[in-house]
Amino acid sequence: MATQTHGEAPARTARTPALAVGESLAQFFSKHPERRYVMFGGKGGLGKTTFSAATGYWLAQHGKRVLVFSVDPQASLSDIFQMDIFGKGPVKVMDNLWAQEIDADRHIREYQDEVRAKILDMYGLDKVPDEIEDYIAAASAEPAMEESAIFDSVVDILSEGDYDYYVYDLVPLGHALYYLSMAKVYDEWIGKITHLREEMREYEEVAARMRRQKEMAEDQILGELQYIRTRINAASRILTDREKTAFFFVVIPEQMILLDTRKAAELFARFEVPVAGYIVNRVLPPELADDRAPAYLRNRIEMQRGQLAEIDRGFGKTVLARIPELERDVTGLPMIERVAELMYGDGASP
Amino acid sequence: MNERAANGRRASVLAGLREFLYGMTGHEFARHAVATRASLETLFMVTCVGDMIGLPVMPPYYSLRLLPFVVPEIATWKRRVLRERQFSDEHDFELHGV
Numbered sequence: 001m002a003t004q005t006h007g008e009a010p011a012r013t014a015r016t017p018a019l020a021v022g023e024s025l026a027q028f029f030s031k032h033p034e035r036r037y038v039m040f041g042g043k044g045g046l047g048k049t050t051f052s053a054a055t056g057y058w059l060a061q062h063g064k065r066v067l068v069f070s071v072d073p074q075a076s077l078s079d080i081f082q083m084d085i086f087g088k089g090p091v092k093v094m095d096n097l098w099a100q101e102i103d104a105d106r107h108i109r110e111y112q113d114e115v116r117a118k119i120l121d122m123y124g125l126d127k128v129p130d131e132i133e134d135y136i137a138a139a140s141a142e143p144a145m146e147e148s149a150i151f152d153s154v155v156d157i158l159s160e161g162d163y164d165y166y167v168y169d170l171v172p173l174g175h176a177l178y179y180l181s182m183a184k185v186y187d188e189w190i191g192k193i194t195h196l197r198e199e200m201r202e203y204e205e206v207a208a209r210m211r212r213q214k215e216m217a218e219d220q221i222l223g224e225l226q227y228i229r230t231r232i233n234a235a236s237r238i239l240t241d242r243e244k245t246a247f248f249f250v251v252i253p254e255q256m257i258l259l260d261t262r263k264a265a266e267l268f269a270r271f272e273v274p275v276a277g278y279i280v281n282r283v284l285p286p287e288l289a290d291d292r293a294p295a296y297l298r299n300r301i302e303m304q305r306g307q308l309a310e311i312d313r314g315f316g317k318t319v320l321a322r323i324p325e326l327e328r329d330v331t332g333l334p335m336i337e338r339v340a341e342l343m344y345g346d347g348a349s350p
Numbered sequence: 351m352n353e354r355a356a357n358g359r360r361a362s363v364l365a366g367l368r369e370f371l372y373g374m375t376g377h378e379f380a381r382h383a384v385a386t387r388a389s390l391e392t393l394f395m396v397t398c399v400g401d402m403i404g405l406p407v408m409p410p411y412y413s414l415r416l417l418p419f420v421v422p423e424i425a426t427w428k429r430r431v432l433r434e435r436q437f438s439d440e441h442d443f444e445l446h447g448v
Binding site for chain 2: 111115118119122129131135136140142144145148151152182185186189190192193196197199203204206207211220225227228232
């Protein structure tokens with residue numbers, strides 16, 4: 001990988017401006033200042049992290065306080081910003097821009113400790129009973145645990161921070177859908193046990209009334225259930241909020257990717273995720289396809305031309321940007337700045 | 351003094367009467383309510399921490415949040431759920447004659 005020191009301007013050869021499309025990304029943000037939760041979704045390796053970083057950079061440059069965060073256990077924000085930020089909370093990258101990578105394992109460990117401390121505190125014990133301790137350890141090893149922990153920390157991030165914009169570098173599509181379906185399942189689960197608990201409460205009241213006992217202890221479990229419900233709803237509400245969320249699909253002009261993206265878009269629609277638009281990445285500059293170009297390159301450009309026409313037919317005006325393939329990978333602030341210019345360089349401001 | 355003693359006697363007769371009437375009428379209801387609550391408690395425990403006895407539970411993450419509150423119930427619940435059953439068990443909580 002080519003390394004580069006900060007501050008040194010990257011070579012600006014092949015300065016291909018993003019091709020004009022429907023509405024531009026910058027116009028989108030300028031028209032919809034209320035859309036504060038920005039998400040980039042798509043298959044792995046298409047440029048979600050790059051666009052998240054560049055969007056954060058552009059917004060921060062325009063004076064907005066921005067947090068770019070990732071929930072991917074194989075997060076690459078550390079790589080793109082060339083800083084070690086994993087599990088360190090929000091780390092300042094530049095003026096107005098913070099980046100954060102969630103360490104799910106640590107979140108789970110802290111959560112287990114909280115549960116243990118609560119048990120010791122509630123019952124005045126010195127040590128958590130073995131049976132309970134085993135249960136805590138076993139529950140934490142379940143596969144759904146990590147996803148839930150991540151989900152929960154996203155709620156923390158979104159509800160505690162005071163940023164103008166939150167740029168959410170999503171995990172690949174399947175996982176994002178899993179989060180959403182999980183929110184629905186959780187909500188139903190909570191609904192059922194809340195109902196059960198309320199019924200228990202009613203019977204307890206009847207018994208207390210018959211026995212002329214006036215006072216009943218407050219049901220702490222019901223309180224806890226309400227709390228869990230608000231947490232779950234907060235997370236899924238943000239993902240599906242038409243007013244505040246801007247969800248962008250990242251695609252590249254290749255048939256497989258387009259087919260997968262269409263399927264994913266249908267699934268997202270089913271979960272009522274409002275898709276704000278599509279960004280096409282890795283477009284080979286057409287001017288490279290002159291007679292002297294090798295057949296390999298000409299063929300690829302020809303193939304892309306066909307797929308781009310397909311993209312225009314399929315997604316029409318919802319294609320908000322086409323970003324050219326760059327001559328090197330995007331790491332470090334100068335390269336991020338260059339991508340931000342390609343994405344948002346048409347003069348509109350947020 | 352006598353009056354106070356008479357009042358005391360009257361109060362205890364009334365209390366006795368109240369207990370008697372409760373025993374005649376309300377007790378069965380109260381017992382039924384408590385028993386139903388206990389059944390619901392079993393169901394609640396299964397839904398929250400069923401994986402303790404081998405039943406899969408959907409979201410283990412949020413179950414752990416509830417764990418501290420159900421710690422005292424765990425032993426009773428396990429005894430109730432895992433004990434051997436009699437054929438006549440399920441009729442235990444019927445309200446006879448009501």
